[in-house]
Amino acid sequence: MAITSIGDFTTIAGATVTGAEISYRRHGEFRGNAYDNNVILVEHALTGDTDVTEWWPGLIGPGLALDTDRFCVICTNALGGCGGSTGPSSVHPDGRAWGSRFPALSIRDLVEAERRLLEQLGIYHVHAVIGGSMGGARALEWTLMYPTFVDAACIIAVSARASGWQIGIQTAQISAITRDPDWHGGDYYDICDGPREGLSAARRIAHLTYRGEMEIDERFGTIAQQGENPLGAFRRPDQRFAVNSYLDYQGRKLVERFDAGSYVTLTEALNRHDVGRGRSGLNKALYSSTVPTMLVGVDTDILYPFHQQEHLSRNIGQLMGLRKLVSPVGHDAFLTETRQMDRILRMFINKANDGAEPTDGFGHDPEGVWNI
Amino acid sequence: MAITSIGDFTTIAGATVTGAEISYRRHGEFRGNAYDNNVILVEHALTGDTDVTEWWPGLIGPGLALDTDRFCVICTNALGGCGGSTGPSSVHPDGRAWGSRFPALSIRDLVEAERRLLEQLGIYHVHAVIGGSMGGARALEWTLMYPTFVDAACIIAVSARASGWQIGIQTAQISAITRDPDWHGGDYYDICDGPREGLSAARRIAHLTYRGEMEIDERFGTIAQQGENPLGAFRRPDQRFAVNSYLDYQGRKLVERFDAGSYVTLTEALNRHDVGRGRSGLNKALYSSTVPTMLVGVDTDILYPFHQQEHLSRNIGQLMGLRKLVSPVGHDAFLTETRQMDRILRMFINKANDGAEPTDGFGHDPEGVWNI
Numbered sequence: 001m002a003i004t005s006i007g008d009f010t011t012i013a014g015a016t017v018t019g020a021e022i023s024y025r026r027h028g029e030f031r032g033n034a035y036d037n038n039v040i041l042v043e044h045a046l047t048g049d050t051d052v053t054e055w056w057p058g059l060i061g062p063g064l065a066l067d068t069d070r071f072c073v074i075c076t077n078a079l080g081g082c083g084g085s086t087g088p089s090s091v092h093p094d095g096r097a098w099g100s101r102f103p104a105l106s107i108r109d110l111v112e113a114e115r116r117l118l119e120q121l122g123i124y125h126v127h128a129v130i131g132g133s134m135g136g137a138r139a140l141e142w143t144l145m146y147p148t149f150v151d152a153a154c155i156i157a158v159s160a161r162a163s164g165w166q167i168g169i170q171t172a173q174i175s176a177i178t179r180d181p182d183w184h185g186g187d188y189y190d191i192c193d194g195p196r197e198g199l200s201a202a203r204r205i206a207h208l209t210y211r212g213e214m215e216i217d218e219r220f221g222t223i224a225q226q227g228e229n230p231l232g233a234f235r236r237p238d239q240r241f242a243v244n245s246y247l248d249y250q251g252r253k254l255v256e257r258f259d260a261g262s263y264v265t266l267t268e269a270l271n272r273h274d275v276g277r278g279r280s281g282l283n284k285a286l287y288s289s290t291v292p293t294m295l296v297g298v299d300t301d302i303l304y305p306f307h308q309q310e311h312l313s314r315n316i317g318q319l320m321g322l323r324k325l326v327s328p329v330g331h332d333a334f335l336t337e338t339r340q341m342d343r344i345l346r347m348f349i350n351k352a353n354d355g356a357e358p359t360d361g362f363g364h365d366p367e368g369v370w371n372i
Numbered sequence: 373m374a375i376t377s378i379g380d381f382t383t384i385a386g387a388t389v390t391g392a393e394i395s396y397r398r399h400g401e402f403r404g405n406a407y408d409n410n411v412i413l414v415e416h417a418l419t420g421d422t423d424v425t426e427w428w429p430g431l432i433g434p435g436l437a438l439d440t441d442r443f444c445v446i447c448t449n450a451l452g453g454c455g456g457s458t459g460p461s462s463v464h465p466d467g468r469a470w471g472s473r474f475p476a477l478s479i480r481d482l483v484e485a486e487r488r489l490l491e492q493l494g495i496y497h498v499h500a501v502i503g504g505s506m507g508g509a510r511a512l513e514w515t516l517m518y519p520t521f522v523d524a525a526c527i528i529a530v531s532a533r534a535s536g537w538q539i540g541i542q543t544a545q546i547s548a549i550t551r552d553p554d555w556h557g558g559d560y561y562d563i564c565d566g567p568r569e570g571l572s573a574a575r576r577i578a579h580l581t582y583r584g585e586m587e588i589d590e591r592f593g594t595i596a597q598q599g600e601n602p603l604g605a606f607r608r609p610d611q612r613f614a615v616n617s618y619l620d621y622q623g624r625k626l627v628e629r630f631d632a633g634s635y636v637t638l639t640e641a642l643n644r645h646d647v648g649r650g651r652s653g654l655n656k657a658l659y660s661s662t663v664p665t666m667l668v669g670v671d672t673d674i675l676y677p678f679h680q681q682e683h684l685s686r687n688i689g690q691l692m693g694l695r696k697l698v699s700p701v702g703h704d705a706f707l708t709e710t711r712q713m714d715r716i717l718r719m720f721i722n723k724a725n726d727g728a729e730p731t732d733g734f735g736h737d738p739e740g741v742w743n744i
Contacts, residue, residue: 011605104606104607162594165580167615167616169580172573175573179573216537216540217536219536220536220539230644231649234387241543271602272603305585
């Protein structure tokens with residue numbers, strides 16, 4: 001993983017992160033030049049990071065769908081995150097954590113910060129951008145903010161804007177964190193370990209929107225956690241149904257690897273997701289898109305129901321296709337249904353290449369290797 | 373509203389509520405006798421109460437679907453509630469609130485307590501039982517625990533058992549309450565106003581499962597609450613999207629009318645809902661049912677998806693029919709889609725009467741009026 005400074009970064013809403021840095025990771029050799037190359041940007045979801053082969057296994061590597069023998073896959077950590085990029089837990093120029101001084105971000109801010117990073121790397125155009133969930137929101141904004149920057153986009157399990165329901169359930173997660181006494185208004189970094197209970201509670205709620213309800217039921221139903229009795233004479237939090245043990249585990253796991261401040265910041269960015277804002281409305285914005293775009297959804301997605309991808313497909317300017325993952329898993333299927341995603345990504349790569357004449361960017365000029 | 377003592381009540385799990393009381397309300401004259409009468413039990417949902425014409429308007433009254441010129445509609449408050457029946461906020465024999473000493477309840481406990489009340493009133497049989505959501509769970513248990521007690525049942529927007537997803541999201545609500553510092557382990561009654569923030573947070577989560585996601589989006593989308601700016605440079609809880617203002621309002625409203633201890637107790641009862649438990653499994657239990665049962669679901673229900681009512685309909689012993697409410701409203705449609713519910717309840721009443729020979733219970737003997 002590398003970290004590059006993008007200088008002072010001012011958000012659309014007008015706050016500045018001084019000395020912002022963006023971390024990234026690269027798989028495969030860069031070929032081409034600043035304006036014509038083999039770069040594929042992969043955008044991570046809410047709690048993802050630059051380690052794309054870790055969170056999206058089986059899809060990125062030599063011979064895989066995103067073939068690193070052909071492509072240079074770059075994955076950046078979102079501004080506001082905690083995987084190397086500047087976020088609330090990062091050190092402010094005054095030596096203390098940013099904490100509550102870290103501004104609210106929009107999805108567009110995340111894209112803008114990423115563009116600044118690529119500019120620093122000497123990249124002014126990429127072949128494709130791919131992302132799911134929050135990564136899909138970023139990929140979609142890429143096509144609208146910088147349509148000439150990308151040849152094609154694959155946008156997975158996301159919508160054109162946050163829905164009322166999403167804002168509601170996401171704000172419930174933010175509230176679970178901020179009501180934790182260890183949140184300290186977001187300035188817990190010098191005081192304690194942070195709002196671990198709150199972050200865990202937020203993740204438990206989130207996880208129920210990431211998975212299919214029938215899948216969770218099939219796995220757990222009303223079964224008791226082994227060695228525990230959730231049917232006792234009095235309710236006891238340590239006597240659980242198996243599903244609650246599973247959700248507790250998901251919460252604990254996140255607490256170990258993710259910062260609560262980043263969780264709040266990026267969840268808020270999702271609340272603000274709306275490609276129509278300042279662009280004369282949603283459908284007009286989508287219609288204006290000139291980037292060939294593949295849309296993907298999941299039939300059992302609770303968080304971003306498939307009708308939202310249908311809506312995108314009806315309105316986006318240059319539709320390459322709409323594909324549906326069929327899976328009991330729900331939203332997370334784009335991370336877990338590797339075989340289906342493999343097919344879809346290969347189709348996307350083929351279609352994206354069909355449109356373009358062969359150029360240096362696709363390995364025809366092995367000399368054109370940049371060292372990024 | 374009347375309140376009747378049912379004596380010491382011991383739960384299935386073995387805890388005792390000494391001197392338990394159950395409140396109830398009656399609409400329409402009782403006709404018939406202890407074993408043959410015109411009583412229709414209406415079972416309220418989680419935060420409902422005995423005031424059935426208030427929370428289910430347009431359906432109960434003279435000439436309405438549940439015609440109080442013909443029927444005697446009785447609505448009891450669930451044990452554990454806070455609408456007159458004994459619950460955590462009630463006074464323990466020692467003069468202080470029950471609080472954490474109030475036991476965990478199952479749906480079967482709620483039914484048993486209600487049966488004890490009816491027994492006190494001299495009623496050993498009713499014509500029909502009707503309920504939605506938690507009320508549906510109770511109605512379903514009525515048909516399995518006391519099949520000869522009811523002629524017919526109408527079970528709305530519920531499942532044969534809690535699903536893993538339901539237990540997860542319901543426990544998230546319990547946790548929102550119990551993590552509130554004002555919860556005090558359930559013994560807040562003498563100390564403070566109780567976990568108002570936590571209860572409000574629980575309700576906000578719950579409300580998102582009570583309504584259809586497309587309905588909420590259609591109403592609120594990404595619109596800002598009037599006079600507030602949710603897109604400012606920093607996240608501020610007092611600068612909200614309209615949907616969050618709406619959810620805050622739902623939370624506040626509940627806090628004013630409902631006790632957090634009762635919310636936890638009855639939510640936990642829903643977690644324990646499982647008609648298969650101790651009855652050789654779910655489908656065997658359903659198949660054993662001898663009570664003619666009408667099933668009703670909502671096409672957009674997130675909390676109790678329609679496939680759960682389909683499951684019930686495939687397995688229940690005596691199926692009168694399966695009806696689907698078509699509504700954007702989601703789970704709450706059984707409370708709000710009065711016209712559709714009117715038709716369904718009239719059909720149910722007709723079918724329930726078809727099976728039975730005319731008896732004193734249906735107004736043929738106006739002398740047979742009991743004063744309950």
